[in-house]
Each structure stands twice: as C-alpha cells, then as structure tokens.
Amino acid sequence: MDLNYSPYDFGIHNDPYPVYARLREEAPVFRNEPDDVWVLSRHADVQAALRDSATFSSVNGLRIEPAFWGPDAERFFSFVAMDPPRHTRVRGLVSRAFTHRRVQELEPRLRELARAYLDPLLDGEPFDLMTDFAGPFLADVISELVGVPEADRGEVRRLGAAIMYRDEESTDLPPEALQAIGALVGYYAELTRERARGRRDDLLSGLLDAAEGDDRLTLEEIVGVAILLVGAGIETSMLTLGNAWYAAWRHPDQRARAFDGRVADWIEETLRYDPPPQALARTTTAEVELHGTTLPAQSRVLLLIGSANRDPRVFPDPDRFDLDRDTGSSLAFGSGRHHCLGANLGRLETRIALEEIVKVVADYDIDTDGLRRIHSTNNRGFATLPTNVTARR
Template structure:
C-alpha cells in the first residue's frame, strides 16, 4: 500500500541552504514551525522538523531516526561519503558504544578539572593582551584565538599547522548540506586539509598526557581497536574547534547587544556557564542535522517512509514559543539546559563540557576586566550550511 504524505508542502523554491536564509534563518524557521509538526521540503526531497517537541523526540529515538546513514543530506545507504564516517556522529549502537565510552572518559570531568586552572590563566593572559586596545575584533581576537590556543594543546597537537583546523571543520560542516557554492569553495583544499588532520591523529604525533594520547592508551588496553583510535582523535579535531568558536562568538555578540545581561554576569560570574548555554540556545551555532528513518514512521499524522531523510532544525526548536517563554530574548534568568544546541540523547555532543569550560574561562576573565562591551561596527556573518557563525565582530570595550 502506498504511503500517503499529508504534511504541509513548503513552496518548492524554499531553500534552507540559500545564502539569504543562512544569513538570517529566523523568518524561515518561524514559517516552518507554523506550517505544522512535519513539513515537506520538495527541493531536497526531505521532511523537516522545526518544533521543539518533535526535534527533541527525533534526537532521542536513535532506533527510528538513525545517524549511521549520515547526519547530512547525503544518504550513506546509497552514497559513499567523502571521508570515513565518524565513529561517534555517524554511527549507532553497537558500533557507536565503545568509541563513545572511551571519548566520554577522556574528556570527562576528572580530566577537565585538571585543566581548569591552566585555562583560566591562559584566558587572563589573552584578555590582558587583547585589552591593550579599546576596540578589536571579538571573533578573531577572542572567539577564535582562545580555542585555537587551549584545545589543540589539550589534544596534544604540535604547534605547526593549527591554522588548518578551522577551514577543515568549516568544510566538514558545509558538506552536511547540499553540494552548493559553499561546498565548492572548500573543495580545492579538501585533500590537503584531510591529509594534515589524518597525520595529526597518529600516535607518534600526539604529546603524552593529552586527549589524543589517552585515546591511544585506550586502544592499548583493548577498549577500542587500533583502527578506531585515529578516527576518534579525528572526531575531536573535526567537531571540537569550529562549534566552540561559534558558541563563543554567539555569547560575545549576545553580551555586546544586551548590556543589562553583561552587568548581571559581572555581578555574579558564576553565571558564565548559564550565559554560554543561553547563547547556544539563542544563536544555535549548530543549526541543523539530518537523520534517516529506519522504518515507516508516523509523526503527527504524517508517515515518513523508511529510508527517508529528516532535516531537524535545531535552531528553530531552540526558539520555539511552544516550549520557551519569550524565546527571542537572551536572558540569564532563564534555565536553558533543555536546549538542543548540543543535540540530545545518545548522540548528544560528547565534548560539550570542554566547550563550557572554555567559555567559563574566557567569560570570567573578561568579566574581571571589562565594565562595558558594545558593537563598534556591524558584524559580518560567516555562512556555512550547518553552522551559524560570524567572520567579524568589531567591539568597543570600557575596562575597569
């Protein structure tokens, strides 16, 4: 019997990956939420979920909405991926279990506690240097500079070539979308960047005591295989930099445009982690991810056929007024902990605590020195098929 699709059809020309939509996705997100629980996007032959209830449900039901067929538009059942699939992001149990367990332990709270003091000192040194000027670019000067300083050190990377991390991650996240101009722009360097990243994942390239060495030690114990070890290190390098950079840029933009919230943070620096999570909810640096239906599945009266791709709008869910009160406001009195900006369920971001510690370190150092922060000029977006990002954010500060 043929499956009947009763979901609303958004105009065939609607393209969530068009430059104007990536520049400002909020109008389309509202349109999708209002259209219904499930919406068809004929341009790409996929169904879309934009309401919090249904995005959350799909994220937590890995048995029905699988990641192993790819978390991008490409369906790994029929298409060969441009690189070996991630053992975490693009795998489901049982293949997902051992890599996830190992990486969760490697970047877990005990190891992060040992980094806290060093990262706080690194943040103070960076802030002191940047505040030698009253105006600077918050993206390059802070949001990029801090993660590229502390995270590769924590992994155990050498100093040479770290500038490759951002363009490699940028292309990886672009490739989750359709083959468009953004993907084509990064294509000429894919082989070069992939080779560099692959080389950094080798045991002999990683400094003792870092995340990378700990992953290889897990292989020595038999917790994972030697084939899996470099792929798990690669997952760290692929998803551990860009997302944090854009999360930090989001929280800096939020404070530059909400002076009352900056005053609140300065009065209570313990709100630094809340501020970061609220910014992740409010800006959603990771805007979208795909899943694939493992069977015919009904959502709110619409049947999505087995093998069908589902586009989940995480950014839309994080601003859904059906779930959040005053969702378009950046508000430190809110509990943002239920946001889906880090995913949810089995595939929730394993490195989210690393990102939170980076944010806490940087925001605390800034709150100690900066009385007021504001935009000095119009910020410029960096377009990516999956990520919501800034390429430039001129700010002006008044120090204590």
C-alpha cells in the same frame, strides 16, 4: 507569502527564526523537494527523533552537504556518525579517556592561554573577537587536551582555521579545507604513533590505553576522534563564544547582568537562544508517520535544533534573551545516546573565555559594518566580529 525553508538559503543563515516560527505552526513536517530533505521544527518532534536512533539513523552523517553526507561520513564525524552497536563500542571506549576529571584539570592552563591572547587586545585598538581571540584560543585548548607539542601548535591553528573559515559565498567545503583535513589526519596519525611508543598525560595517551577487555581503539578510530575535536571542540565553541558576545551586545540589560557574575547563565541562554548547531541530519530506517504526513524509509531529515529551542510550547516568550530563563530543556547538545560527549569541555572553554574577558573588559561595542556570518547548512555564527572594548581600570 509562501512558506519555504532551505538550509542553503543565505537569508535563513542571517535570521532563521521567523521562518522557524512559521514552520512550527504551519508545517511541522516540511518537505523541501529541491534539497531532497524533510524538516522537523517542533521541540517534541526534534527531541523524540534525537532519542530514537533506531528510526533516525546517523550513519550518513550530520550534515547534508555532498562533502559530508553519505556512508563515509564517519571520516569527519567519527562515532557520532555511527549507529549501535558500533557507536556504543567506540563512544564507550572514548568516554574512558575523555573523562570529566581530564577536562576539569585543564582549567588553570586554559586561563593562562585565555589571558595570553587577551592581553595584547586591550590597547584600545579594534580587534576581531573571532580571528584574534576565539579561534586561536580554542585551537590551543584542543592542542592542550590532545597533547600537541608547543612547536606544532601554530601549524595546527593554521590548518584548523583553513577548515573553519569558509568562503562567504558558498556552503561547500573548499579544496583548501579538504587539504587541511588530510594534513591533520596525517599529523594526528603520526602523533598517535609517537604516543604509542611513549605515553604522556594527554588525551591521545588516554585513548590508546582505553580498553574493554581486549578491545581497544584502532589508530584510525583515535585519529577520527582527534578530527572530530577540531569541529566540536574548536568550531562549535568558537561560534558559541561569538553568539554569546553578539547576543549580550544586542541586549545591554542582560549584558550588565552577565558581566556581574552571570557568565554561566549567559552561556546557557545563548545555547538556547542562538545555538551554533542549528540543524542535525538523520536518515529514516523505516516509514515514519508524523502529524498526518508519511516520511518514507531512507529519507533525509533535518532536525532543527535552533527552532526547537525557540518553541513557545517549551520556552515562554522564546524570542526574548533572558538570563533568568530555565534552559533545562535546551537541545543545543543533542539528546539521547548521541548527546554531546564534549558538552563539559564546550561549557568549560566558553566559561573560561568569558570569565577572563569580563575581568578585564568593562564594556564593548561591535562594528556591524564589518561583521560577517559563516554559511553552513547546520551551523550558525560569525566568521568575523569586529569589536571595540573599554578596559577596566
């Protein structure tokens, strides 16, 4: 059978891992001519590219869909779609506000939110883990962090859902999603102006106060960070939660261990075994010679995180879901100067959600007839995950 890989292929979305295995062994530098993209699949090559931001540039964005790709990519990805020195400046200022302390102080409130969404789901009726719990809970987490007033959170949840839940027949961003992004830009711009008139103990206020000498973030840069959090803080964590739920259901021996105090390991192995970010796009700034193949300058390159995390050169028996595994080499949060600034938040969100679930749920089952995956060139996970739980007594 001919070897073929396309990030637009729905069959790949359903199960990319057999194709990844062939790419790693047969074509570690693969050329997809119809999509005009080169593909790197081995852990060593993906990690090296992530760390070499001078050669593998982020300025055209992280995704190759036309709506996201190109010189305006920072509208969606903020400083993540910048190279030094701009990336260094903006990330440095954001990190002054987006501190470990600020994230960790959210924990008590996030547990309250998680319990509030869980309690109505324990009446014995089936529910959708993604739309009934993960989506609204994680939207409220970001609202809590940013400083969105309670009265506005329902609308922010609605707009976030319009961006995240894409049509199952297409990878394109639908018009309603673009409209929702525009509405959120307008909303966060006005909220930032309000914080400029009176600070509070929230991230927006912290971003306004972040300074390096006389240098501060502009209004547009602050709003860009808020939009980035919709994707990174809501969607990616939502997909992580769903992938963890599904993986544990498929592996009941590991599920029992996860429910018996191993939530942190459950999350880390999920991020290794089935990470939401499956691919990150880059643009070469010069010719690159790799495995006897020359990638021209200005080539579009996909770095397959999902494949790197299943590379047997780094992870023995990589297709096994194992909570005892050493996941230290996982690339789920990237590597190098673009290592995810929100990794602590992502882990905290998912850990609190799963810890609160296992406190009240003894076991669960998934209705496979009703589950549906998202379709995206870079993310993998579920749009719906119908669930029946057995509550603890």
